[in-house]
Amino acid sequence: MLMFYDRPDGVRKASLLVLLAALLTLGGCFKPGQAITQPPISISVVAGNTSLTTGQATTVSAGVYDQSGQGVTWSILPLNFGTLSNPAFSSSTLTASVTYRAPSYTTKPTTVTVIATSIANPNVSSSVSIHFSPIIVSVQSTFGLPFADQTLNPGGQVTLSTSVLNDLSNLGVTWSLLPASGAGSLSGTSPQFASYTAPSSVSSPTPVTITATSVTDPTVLASVRFTILPSGAGPNVVALNVNGGPVPGQVYPNGAFTSVTVCTPNSSTSCQTVDGILVDTSSYGLRILQSQIPQLNLPLSTDPLGNTLENCAAWPDGSFLWGPTAKADVYIGGEAASSLTGIPVVIQVISSAASVVPDGCSNGGTENNTAQLLGANGILGVGPEPTDCTVSGINYCDGSSQSTPPNLYYSCPNVGCGATDSPVLVGTLLQVSNPVASFPSDRNGVIIQIPPPSGPQPSVIGTMTFGIGTESNNSLGSATILTLDANDNFTTQFNGQNLTQSFIDSGSSALLFPDSLPACAVHTGLYCPASTTPLSATTLGATQGQATVDFSVDNADSILSTNSTDAVFGTLGGPAPTSASCQGTGSCIFDWGFPFFYGRTVYTAIDGQSVPSGAPKPPWWAY
Secondary structure (H helix, E strand, O other): OOOOOOOOHHHHHHHHHHHHHHHHHHHOOOOOOOOOOOOOOEEEEEEOOOEEOOOOEEEEEEEEEOOOOOOEEEEEEOOOOOEEEEEEEEOOOOEEEEEEEOOOOOOOOEEEEEEEEEOOOOOOEEEEEEEEOOOEEEEEOOOOOEOOOEEEOOOOEEEEEEEEEOOOOOOOEEEEEEOOOOOOEEEOOOOOEEEEEOOOOOOOOEEEEEEEEEOOOOOOEEEEEEEEOOOOOOOOEEEEEEOOOOOOOOOOOOOOEEEEEEEOOOOOOOEEEEEEEEEEOOOEEEEEEHHHOOOOOOOEOEOOOOOEEEEEEEOOOOOEEEEEEEEEEEEEOOEEEOOOOOOOEEEEEEOOOOOOOOHHHHOOOOEOOOHHHHOOOEEEEEOOOOEOOEEOOEEOOOOOOOOOOOOOEEEEOOOOOOOOOOOOOOOHHHOOEOHHHHOOOOOOEEEEEEOOOOOOEOOEEEEEEEOOOOOOOOOOOOOOEEEOOOOOOEEEEEOOEEEEEEEEOOOOOOEEOOOOOOEOOOOOOOEOOOOOEEEEEEEEOOOOOEEEEEEEEOOHHHHHHHOOOOOEOOOOEEOOOOOOOOOOOOOOEEEEOHHHHEOOEEEEEOOOOOOOOOOOOOOEEEO
């Protein structure tokens, strides 16, 4: 998984030089005997979430300018309305934080003020307002299940219902539809129900949003979104947005993002829908930033001694994700991996707080525990395995195949893990699991379709369909199937090389392969030929499948700088990471990254699942 975006280090350095020059100039004006004025103290406070309901919590952070480095004290108004806990302060960065938790029971909507007051000068303070309401609004299907973002065909109809908790007035909700025109219509609206009809025709994928707003407290609302497709929509189809990702001012090129709805197990109201989830066909399971689900209190997984099970996901570039595993109900489109329909899944909650990460996980790399570092709010791994510890039917973490576990799971006491801690064995039911494999029926794989671009462009909308041969809209057809070897790889023949560690990877922004093309000066992980270079390779399955793939590579420095706000690039290529298992050459990898998906229908069949008659036993990819 790669991402490319520039950070304005040069701008910061230039600003620092200007500031130093100004300070030197001012210093020359000081005269003996003058009174020295103490630098002013200032505080700015922000809350991670400014709207809470019963028992929910949020982190409140303060940026402190105070050369004495004494920090702040925290208080709340009204007094004792909720609690403050876990205060933290760093004098090196002059930042402070505290956790505010709303009351577990009250009937009155209240605006809470959280105040940070300077220790050095109690006359200096700053605050943030958090609206608390006991009312909880959720949008549900007529079956009482949470309603995740879905797709509809033109003219499609759906009935929505609401659950409104703790509304003593029992006034229900009002309904609204955006955009105001061209988005279809609402009918039969009542305080509890509404029917939505999609527009009769659309020329391209069209997003619409339906919102239910509490009558008693209009600050409390819940929304569900539909993408109206010209054709091919359904409960097992979700929209994929190649749009640069969820971070403002930062472009993630060639990344397909979707939304997921995560709920506390057995609940249809304790849920959050999270956008900006990167879809990755070469990893497994849902990994989501803790900062994106502040309203959820998911049950963490523990070992027999009560220690928290922490999970590590590491990539060849040295980046890694670290955080506890937790059980959750996950809804994607009309599909559910849920305790309400079957069983919940195990996800990784990427820790937002700084913590000690065992050396076996971090290995000196970068922890991508913010949206800015990750380029996403989470990762949805829909690769060809049911868990993150399974390869070609062998589970390497449960002790069935080897006694020494890989660096994936760690047992951490309340005080946290240590740098020298070793990984532990973990049973299958406690491993981060591919949620697709837990769907009731469309569980044997996914199909990704992304329209072909004519050149660099800002965005494009594609689809991900769940199931292969399970519905009328997910047939295998005449696709070329590439069976996989014992390491879940196939072979790519390219430029006289047999690249035996090849895989299809929607999480990589570029095609990555060994070649003599010149590397870029700016984007050093990409190729920069003098002109567009046409290339060709042959993909070979381990026991079945052969096809020729034609592709082109452009000068990445040129096209990325010329089209700096675009997110769609069909001709990005770069050198593949080396592997110690490549028989001394270090170069046996062909990573068929996201440009491979443009204009193709790409299938991922999950290990251990049933597939259409005539197809080989999974795992496999096909296109």
